[in-house]
Amino acid sequence: MNGAESLIRTAIAAGVEVCFANPGTTEMPLVLAIDAIPGIRAILGLFEGVCTGAADGYARMAGKPAFTLLHMGPGFANGIANLHNARRARSPVVNLIGDHATWHLEADAPLTSDIVSLARPVSSWLRTSRSAGALSQDIADAIAAARRAPGQVASLIVPSDYQTEEVNGPLSPVEVSDTPAIDGRALSEAASALRSGRPAALLLGGQALRERGLVAAARIAEASGCSLLCDTFPARLERGAGLPSVERVPYFPEHALQALSKFAFLLLVGTTEPVAFFGYPGLPSRLTPPGCRAVVLARTGEDVAGALESLAKHLGAPKSPALPGLHRPPRPQGALTPQSLGEAIAAVQPEGAIVMDEGATSGFPYFAASAAVPRYTYLCHIGGAIGGGLPCATGAAVACPGRKVLALQADGSGMYTLQALWTQAREQLDITTVVCANRSYRVLRIELARAGIKEPGPQATALTDLSHPVIDWVALARGMGVPATRAETAEQVVIQLERGLGEPGPYLIEAVL
């Protein structure tokens, strides 16, 4: 058994099943070990951002880490943006990064770089292996770190000579740490706030947005009259008929401040106080309004669902709260707009769908339209590094082969990691992608208008324009083996959605907005 094999055996024993990979020369022993030891499915991405984004999507759905397998500093660097998102989503991810043989580093060969400096900003756990014999313990520690609640990005740098060196001895078991319980004082403080008679909201994040947490939150709302909110960009939110409706904190700070100003208490459950996405002159960074007090019920990584259930019990809340029934919007007709596109998806999406929303400005109307459709999982682009959507959808489909995945994808962001479509075709993943082709970086135009720029000059206009030339998404998808069609009306998008969702394998709709 060589070092690479000891690493892979340990990982399989710890439950790792998938590796999103774009390996090079220095990772070949790990690739051979994946072949030699059954248990890990290697999935090729044609760009590392596809691999890391897919690992994020996989983690959100599987609740456990996949590997990424990346080639040295530059290969890792290509995956950083989507690891930034994974870190913000608190997704468990384990990066395996190959490096030169230890004795070759001093030669400063062309691919040599400071991987540690590149990896640190996105890695909650980071280590360079120091011997072949340590690889088993190193990967055990990496997996344990990734699994630490609520989930972390762990990066292990594996020199190529350690991968091929022979090793002996037992494999290292992965030790999973317990989720910290919440303390009783937080519970009574939250209960006091809800009993004060003053308006309050639960701000839910992380595990609070899964079924168990949501049902408990609904009970609390019914008992206390409080509102239910979630972060502007939730990593994963269970939604639809039979689950309580949860409002997102608005994106722009002035709107968020207004929305939150009606509450005297903001109870934080698995998330932190809301902050502005960007700093705008004259507006604060922190969005809890002056008259509103933030109270922590459970921190991220604590037993968030348990805390909500304890609070519900503490309040004597009903065991079976009233929950919304099924409501689908009618199939839209006429012009294709963000609104009608959102309604079209909500009108046809199947029970159990997974919707990955990187629709940016075009995606917002979908959320309201789909509040009470058949039960589904909503994944949101998070972290702000654009280009997460197509890869995340890819990883979610790998994690949940029985479920239909729907990717609501802004065109500008989609161009960042369009190579994900090839992996979708290769693996025949059940993903229907809807590209919101507004042919601009629309959000930047909105930002210019907010900054008082009524008529941007030619270069500012050009830098937000994607229409010269028009991007033909149908051609791009077909070029990577994904069947595709273009929709220019609401009726067309409905028909094409039903076609895409009705057939196995990937499908892409260019929705011209």
Next chain:
Amino acid sequence: MNGAESLIRTAIAAGVEVCFANPGTTEMPLVLAIDAIPGIRAILGLFEGVCTGAADGYARMAGKPAFTLLHMGPGFANGIANLHNARRARSPVVNLIGDHATWHLEADAPLTSDIVSLARPVSSWLRTSRSAGALSQDIADAIAAARRAPGQVASLIVPSDYQTEEVNGPLSPVEVSDTPAIDGRALSEAASALRSGRPAALLLGGQALRERGLVAAARIAEASGCSLLCDTFPARLERGAGLPSVERVPYFPEHALQALSKFAFLLLVGTTEPVAFFGYPGLPSRLTPPGCRAVVLARTGEDVAGALESLAKHLGAPKSPALPGLHRPPRPQGALTPQSLGEAIAAVQPEGAIVMDEGATSGFPYFAASAAVPRYTYLCHIGGAIGGGLPCATGAAVACPGRKVLALQADGSGMYTLQALWTQAREQLDITTVVCANRSYRVLRIELARAGIKEPGPQATALTDLSHPVIDWVALARGMGVPATRAETAEQVVIQLERGLGEPGPYLIEAVL
């Protein structure tokens, strides 16, 4: 005048003319300043790796830095791989990286990240601006650092609030440092080696591979009988009829050792001793053979061409050395192979062409075939971070609007940054791209064979395979506005090359190998 305007005014005064950009909210004041102050052409890339690779190609041809304009940590991260290459190519590049308003950083908003840690590994100069008033001096220092011979990557992080704050006062001039001269001892040591009667080679890099250096090297070769070599991957090499033929050091270490073993002296001129690209068991990192002595004539960044001219004079070399005449291979016929593809390009490429070679394993035969074609500039992928070719070609075309650019592009590498084709279409750049569609990561198959793996398992085979599904490059190119055709024979590729080179604007040929 606000901070952004002071920065842009200083840059224009220092000769910056181009900005390869993918800005976001935090860079909008810089975008507005580019609009307000004429002098900088902003060119949009749909992914930051396109912007940084284009800045590398621009720098190699223009000999001065362009700006990149990148959005915070994740946007910068997407450009790291091609900055790694630019650093290895010693290209002058100035990165402008926007960041949150300084007062907003403590909120740890979603896009907040440790930009310094990300930027350090690829930046020879790195600074975070500390006030609006400092922006002019900061950019002057960044440009001066980028221009320091032979060229460096400089990165300036610009908080968004400093961009909009009003500033006064004079702009800062850019001070350019002199190129260090070489010392006399190096010259006499080199001359002694060449006069020893033992076999010697000049290993040329950097400015030694431009016309002035090459002609001086040819004179030295004629006077002394020495051989002329260059790095395996030269950043820029002037080639063709009328210039001396220079051999590349072979890629694999055993071949390099063999090629260099016939020399008693290796004279280093603007480069360093050759090292192996990867560390292979049983082979050394440093490739100067035991019986061969490396002698430094001029270091990278010194007056390399001047050193060669001094040495030629010292040796009493002829003023006009014999130089190869024109020789084109005949137009190839029959099967399309790396060899016939290389001959086809060499047979038709016009005088003054710029050839960007990221052909990887498919590109090697072109180099020998094109030794004595009409004078051209050869740019090589360097640094090992794949995905540099299409962006570099884009930047080279921006720098040299009167010249035809030919991109010899491996398919696997090309998929990393295919978004460059859209910028080529948008700017109507004169670039003919030949995609070498061997539909595999061929080099990894060679590496597996070198490691003694005769029959790789299914996962190792799959991870080096790009044929399931086949990538339709014609569709991908057309999807981004670039006319494209597919060639399956040598005759077809000749016809399509003549068409692509004969028309203005971009063109892509998928050469099926």
